[in-house]
Structures are given as structure tokens and as C-alpha cells.
Amino acid sequence: MSILEVKNLSAGYGKRLILEDISFEVNDGEICGIIGLNGSGKTTLIKGITNIIPHSGNAFIDGQDASLLSSNILASLCGFIPQKSGISIDLPVLDVVLMGFNPKLKLLQNPNSYMISKARAMIKTVGLEGRENDNFQKLSEGQKQLVLLARALASDSKILLMDELESYLDFKVRYKTMNLIKNLVKTNNMGALLSMHDINLALNTCDKLILIKDKKIADTIYPKTDLVADIEHKLSSIYGEVSVHKIKTDANHEQMVMLNRPEE
Amino acid sequence: MRPSTALASKHNSLLFVVFGALLCALFILSLFIGKYPLTIEGLISGSELQWRVFTTLRLSRVVVGLAGGFALGIAGFIFQTVFRNPLASPDIIGVSSGASAGAAAGILFFSSSIMVTLCAFGGALIAIVLAIAFSVIDRGGHKSTVVLAGIAVHAIAQTVLMCLKLVADPEKELASIEYWIMGSLNGINSHIIGSNLILCVVGLILLIMLHRQSILLSSSGDEAKMLGVDVTSMRLILLGLSTLVVSSIVSMTGLISFVGLLAPHCAKKLTGNNSVSTMILGGLIGSCILILADILARSVAATELPVSIFTSAIGAPFLVLLIFQGRKDT
Numbered sequence: 398m399s400i401l402e403v404k405n406l407s408a409g410y411g412k413r414l415i416l417e418d419i420s421f422e423v424n425d426g427e428i429c430g431i432i433g434l435n436g437s438g439k440t441t442l443i444k445g446i447t448n449i450i451p452h453s454g455n456a457f458i459d460g461q462d463a464s465l466l467s468s469n470i471l472a473s474l475c476g477f478i479p480q481k482s483g484i485s486i487d488l489p490v491l492d493v494v495l496m497g498f499n500p501k502l503k504l505l506q507n508p509n510s511y512m513i514s515k516a517r518a519m520i521k522t523v524g525l526e527g528r529e530n531d532n533f534q535k536l537s538e539g540q541k542q543l544v545l546l547a548r549a550l551a552s553d554s555k556i557l558l559m560d561e562l563e564s565y566l567d568f569k570v571r572y573k574t575m576n577l578i579k580n581l582v583k584t585n586n587m588g589a590l591l592s593m594h595d596i597n598l599a600l601n602t603c604d605k606l607i608l609i610k611d612k613k614i615a616d617t618i619y620p621k622t623d624l625v626a627d628i629e630h631k632l633s634s635i636y637g638e639v640s641v642h643k644i645k646t647d648a649n650h651e652q653m654v655m656l657n658r659p660e661e
Numbered sequence: 662m663r664p665s666t667a668l669a670s671k672h673n674s675l676l677f678v679v680f681g682a683l684l685c686a687l688f689i690l691s692l693f694i695g696k697y698p699l700t701i702e703g704l705i706s707g708s709e710l711q712w713r714v715f716t717t718l719r720l721s722r723v724v725v726g727l728a729g730g731f732a733l734g735i736a737g738f739i740f741q742t743v744f745r746n747p748l749a750s751p752d753i754i755g756v757s758s759g760a761s762a763g764a765a766a767g768i769l770f771f772s773s774s775i776m777v778t779l780c781a782f783g784g785a786l787i788a789i790v791l792a793i794a795f796s797v798i799d800r801g802g803h804k805s806t807v808v809l810a811g812i813a814v815h816a817i818a819q820t821v822l823m824c825l826k827l828v829a830d831p832e833k834e835l836a837s838i839e840y841w842i843m844g845s846l847n848g849i850n851s852h853i854i855g856s857n858l859i860l861c862v863v864g865l866i867l868l869i870m871l872h873r874q875s876i877l878l879s880s881s882g883d884e885a886k887m888l889g890v891d892v893t894s895m896r897l898i899l900l901g902l903s904t905l906v907v908s909s910i911v912s913m914t915g916l917i918s919f920v921g922l923l924a925p926h927c928a929k930k931l932t933g934n935n936s937v938s939t940m941i942l943g944g945l946i947g948s949c950i951l952i953l954a955d956i957l958a959r960s961v962a963a964t965e966l967p968v969s970i971f972t973s974a975i976g977a978p979f980l981v982l983l984i985f986q987g988r989k990d991t
Contacts, residue, residue: 449883472889483881485745486935496877500889505870532933 399457400425400556400588401446406454408438408445415441417612418454423556423588423605428579430599431592433609433635439592440480442609443558446590447475459555473500476549478559482541484533491516491529493544497551512551519547522577524570538565546574550581557582557589563598571595575602596632600641600653608635620653628653673938676931680945684727687952691723694959721851724858726952729846729910730920732861734928734947735868736903737921738940742875743899744796746807748983750921751785751907754807755814757918759788760904760911762818765825765838767912774853774912778860781912784821785904788814808984843967844915846955857909864906865944868899872937875899879935918969919976920947920954926979950975 401423409415415438423429431439445452448463448471456463458474466474476497484493494516495508502508508516520529523543528536533544542565549557557578563571579602582589593599599606599620606618608631616631623631629641638658643651692715693699699719703711733751740749740756751757763784767777795810822842829835840848868875877890878899885892911917924947925940932939954971 444883447887449886468886468891469889472887475887477884477887479881479884479887483745483884484879486742486876486879487929487933488876488879488935492876492934492936496880496888499873499877502873504874507873 398425399423400427400459401590402455402457403442403446404455404457406442406445406452406456408441408450408452410441410450415612416445416609419445419609419614420454421607421614421617423590425586425588426583427604428582428589428591428602430603430606431590431609432594432596432599432606437609438612439609440560443477443560443590443592447471447477447558469500472554473552474555476552476554476557478542478545478549478557478562480560480564481538482533482545486534488533489530490520490525490533490536490544493533494519494548494551497548500552516547516551519551520544522550523547524573539567539570542566543570543574546578553585555587557587557591559589559591561592561594563593563595571598572602578602596636596655597653600628600655608632610635625653629655673932673936673942676942677938677945680942680949684945684949684952687949687956688723688727691726691952691956692719694956695719696959717851718849721854722846722849722955723952725849725854725910725913726846726955727948728858728861729914729917730924730946730948730951731944732865732906732910732947733917733920733951734924734943734945735865735940736907737923737947738925738928738935738943739868739875739899739903740921741925742879742935743896744807745879747926748922748980749807750919750925751903752811752916752918752921753980754792754811755788755818756785756792756904756907757911757916757921758815758818759791760785760908761842761916762821762825763787763908764841764912764915765822765829768837768841769825769829769834775856778857778909778912782905782908784818785908785911786901788818789900789904791817808980841915844917844969845958845965845967846914846951847959847965849913853913857913861906861909864902864909868902868906869937869940871899871902872940876935914968916969917951918973919980920950920972922983923947923972923976923979924950926983 399422404420406419407414407417419442431442433439444450446456446463463471495512498508498512517529520526523546525540525543533541542562566574575598578589603620606620607614608616608618615634618628618631625641625643632639632641632655640656640658642654644654646652697714699711699715704715737750740751740754741747760781764777764781767780771777791814792810795813796806826835826838829838874895877885877888878895882892925943927946928939928943929935932942950972954968957971958966958968
């Protein structure tokens with residue numbers, strides 16, 4: 398079943414159109430990556446879907462038109478992780494994660510003990526156990542992203558929307574975090590839409606990749622089923638001369654890598 | 662409870678005990694300082710004059726000092742959080758000046774104290790709208806922009822004030838306005854504080870209850886929206902309530918500088934976070950600063966001095982320090 402359905406979405410800033418007539422779906426249990434060059438509109442797509450910027454066309458989240466939803470209902474359906482948090486004051490990590498429960502709380506209500514213990518569990522899940530009382534501002538950018546992930550997971554949303562989550566994470570944490578998202582998405586029948594720069598990570602963890610070029614979806618890659626030659630051809634249309642290889646790791650697992658063809 | 666949480670909670674409790682005790686001491690001391698000497702013996706013996714001075718003048722004055730400092734501390738916390746700027750406070754962004762100009766208009770055109778309060782609120786609201794509009798012009802988002810916007814708003818409010826003074830009756834209204842601008846708790850009596858205190862207390866209770874919403878607004882607008890906050894409405898509610906509590910005090914006392922900047926910063930330094938207890942601690946510290954400044958205003962010279970002389974003496978260097986700190990951070 399489709400968790401997110403984007404239909405003919407066009408979005409931009411002022412008179413400048415960044416995306417034109419974008420349509421795609423994300424099904425439950427599916428991780429969908431958005432890839433493209435810098436400035437191609439990956440972040441704009443997420444902002445258009447979540448109604449943050451003006452747009453035409455529709456985005457249906459769990460069957461409901463996002464543009465008709467109140468910010469509270471929209472927030473209860475989407476777990477959103479921005480490229481960088483705008484939190485500007487000293488707050489303990491636990492308080493940042495508890496922000497994720499806001500859609501479930503009334504205006505003057507405070508998080509209850511169940512929410513606090515769930516927030517602690519989410520902090521543990523993202524590997525930051527024991528850091529609950531640390532100042533969020535003093536964490537590294539990568540750790541901050543993990544806290545925001547814990548906040549998005551705490552809210553029991555239908556779809557996770559993540560804007561370059563991996564950009565501040567080191568190599569090891571990047572794969573660990575993606576595997577964690579993968580497990581949570583599968584077990585909770587959620588969907589995930591991620592804008593990504595790390596193609597190798599995207600090829601090895603996403604179920605589907607949307608390639609954005611010249612304001613439109615240039616192609617869609619299904620890494621698990623598409624032929625390597627096809628994937629290479631599609632990625633070359635975005636990144637220029639690249640080669641894609643399937644290699645076997647020590648544990649006999651297959652992984653894909655994209656390499657840049659050196660210029661002659 | 663985790664050991665570190667328990668420790669933080671113990672630390673906060675200790676801070677509340679210390680500042681609570683300090684506030685009680687200052688409150689009692691302030692009751693017995695002033696032109697007319699009050700003594701415990703005199704009050705116990707039932708001296709009618711002493712009791713009248715105590716209930717009509719002294720107690721009202723100290724209660725307004727307590728409520729005013731608390732309101733400025735809480736409003737400062739909200740302004741800093743909602744504007745996402747450590748330099749924001751009611752006086753820095755020009756809200757107090759707007760309230761002063763509004764109150765002067767109230768003194769000139771109406772006689773009732775409630776109308777003076779309403780005019781002060783109107784002036785403060787116009788000031789906050791102007792400050793937000795001026796801040797938006799700087800797309801660079803520098804932290805000191807809000808200070809520059811405040812200077813502009815302050816200048817406009819001063820111009821309005823000058824015009825009002827020109828048309829004021831020199832015998833009665835001009836003196837009231839002049840006295841008012843200086844900022845003092847002198848002249849507070851039990852007959853004028855009732856409705857203002859009720860407005861102030863109601864506003865403060867609502868602001869404390871809305872603490873969680875103010876924290877959500879400390880993230881960027883997009884992030885807050887995706888956390889389910891109706892960003893524009895909530896900003897308006899929080900800034901409107903903060904402006905209301907500041908106006909309800911400023912319309913009685915006149916301009917009081919820097920308490921709204923100093924108090925929340927001291928509380929945040931002491932607790933290291935922005936929890937609701939830090940917000941309330943900021944209020945307690947604000948009360949301590951204002952009552953102490955009022956005691957000094959009444960006791961260091963033969964004539965009574967404006968309280969802002971003392972609050973500015975600490976506040977102005979602190980503002981410069983914050984601006985330099987901000988420059989280092991960016």
C-alpha cells in the first residue's frame with residue numbers, strides 16, 4: 398500500500414521553478430532515496446511534500462492530501478529530519494527527543510512518563526544511551542542528527558522524511574543508522590524518503606532511487622532488481638562517466654559501488 | 662531517576678531556595694526603607710499612620726517591584742527564546758519604549774489607570790510589530806540586528822513622546838509624563854495596582870503554562886511546523902502575552918531597563934538549560950534585581966533616583982559582553 402503518493406508536484410522559490418511535474422510513490426516498508434546533483438531540488442522536493450514551500454500538484458500521505466492537513470496532523474504523519482537543526486538554545490538531549498511527541502499533546506499538556514521512557518528508549522536505539530542530559534548544542538553535528546532521528550522515531554509517524562541525514566555521519570555510523578532505519582521501516586510498515594549524496598550508501602540500503610535532473614525525475618533505479626549495466630547507465634546520466642560494480646564482501650554479501658572514471 | 666537528573670534537580674532546588682530566601686530578605690528590607698521611617702515596634706503597637714503608610718504605599722510598592730521584576734524576567738526569557746536571539750528583551754527591542762509612549766498618550770488623553778495600561782499595551786504592540794518588521798529587513802540574520810531594530814523603534818517612540826510632551830499641560834500632565842519616563846516605583850499605591858496586577862499575574866501564569874510551546878519555537882520555523890506547531894499563531898500568542906505583562910508593569914512604573922535581559926541570562930547560566938524551572942528562576946532573579954535597585958534608588962541619595970540608573974549600571978556592560986560573545990560564536 399502506498400504511504401506517500403506525489404502527483405504532478407511542481408515547486409520552487411518565488412518565480413524560480415526548481416521542480417516540475419514530479420510524480421512517484423513510496424510504499425509501506427519501502428525506503429526511497431532521492432539523488433541528484435547539488436541544487437537539483439532534493440531538499441525542495443521534501444519541502445514541497447511537507448507544505449513548507451508553496452507548490453502545485455499534490456502529495457498524499459497515508460491517503461490524505463498534505464496541503465489540506467493542519468500542521469499538527471501533518472506532523473503526526475511525518476517524522477521530519479532537517480539537514481541541520483535550527484535549535485538555538487541549550488536543551489538536554491531528552492527534551493529535544495520529547496519535542497517529537499508534540500502532535501500527540503494538547504496545547505498546555507506536558508509529556509507523560511510513558512513518553513519520557515519511550516524517548517529514552519529511542520535515544521538508546523540510535524546509540525546515544527547515557528547522553529540524555531547532555532546539552533544538545535555541545536554535541537557533534539553527527540550526534541545531533543542521531544538525536545533528530547530519535548525525535549522522528551518517537552512520534553510513531555507513517556513516513557520518515559530525511560534531508561541528507563548521512564552528511565554529518567561517519568562511515569561506520571552511516572551504515573549502522575541506515576540499517577536501523579531499514580529495520581524500523583520494515584517492522585513498523587512505515588515508509589522513508591531520504592535525500593542523499595552518498596550513492597554507494599543509497600545503492601546498498603534503499604529499495605528505490607529517484608534520480609532528479611533538470612527539474613524532473615530523470616529515472617528510477619531499483620538496486621535489488623535492476624541490472625548493473627542499467628544502473629550504471631542511469632547514474633551516468635546524472636554524474637557523468639561513472640562505473641558501477643557488484644562486489645562480494647568477506648561474509649559473501651554482495652554490495653554495489655559506484656566509481657568515478659578518471660578523465661583522460 | 663538517573664543520578665545526573667537527580668543531581669540537576671537537587672541543584673535547581675538549591676538555586677530556588679537561595680534566590681527565594683534572598684527575595685524574602687529583600688522584600689522585608691524594602692518594606693522598612695523610605696522617607697517615612699517604619700519600625701516593627703510601631704506596627705506592632707498599632708500606630709495608625711505607620712499602618713497606613715505600610716498598607717497603602719510601602720507594601721504596594723514592594724509587591725509591584727516583585728511582580729514587575731518577575732514579569733520582566735519571564736518576558737525576557739520568552740523574547741530570547743521566540744526571537745531565537747540572546748540579545749532580545751522587552752527594553753532592547755523597544756517594547757518598553759513603545760509602552761512608555763503609549764502610556765504617555767494615555768495620561769494625556771484619558772485619566773483612568775486602566776486606559777493608561779491599555780494605551781501602554783497598544784504602544785508596546787506597535788513597537789513589537791515594528792521591531793519584527795525591521796529585523797526581517799536584514800536577511801543575514803545577525804544577532805545584533807534585533808538591537809539595531811530596537812534602537813530604531815526606541816527613536817520612533819521617543820519622537821512620539823516628544824510630540825506628546827509638547828501638547829501636554831506643563832502643570833499636570835507634563836510632570837506626570839516626565840516622572841513616568843524616568844522609571845520609578847515611587848508613586849505606586851494600593852489604589853492603582855489592582856487591575857494591572859491581575860492582568861500581569863494572569864499573563865504570567867499563561868506564559869509559564871506555554872513554556873513547552875516557546876521551546877518548540879526555539880527551532881527554525883520549518884522544523885517547528887513539522888513538529889506540529891502553528892508557528893505564526895503561537896509566536897503572536899507568546900509575544901502578545903509577554904507584551905501584555907510588560908505593559909501592565911511599565912504603565913505603573915515607567916521605563917525599567919535591562920532587567921528583562923539580565924535575569925533570564927543569569928538563570929540560564931546557573932542551571933545550564935532552558936527548562937520551565939529556569940524560566941521561573943529568571944523571574945525570581947528579576948524580582949531580586951528590581952527590588953534591590955528600588956532599595957538603592959531610595960537610599961543612596963537625599964532625593965529618590967530612577968531605578969533604571971542601577972539596573973543599567975549592571976545591564977549595559979552585560980549587553981556589550983553578549984554582543985562580543987555573539988561575534989565570537991559566528
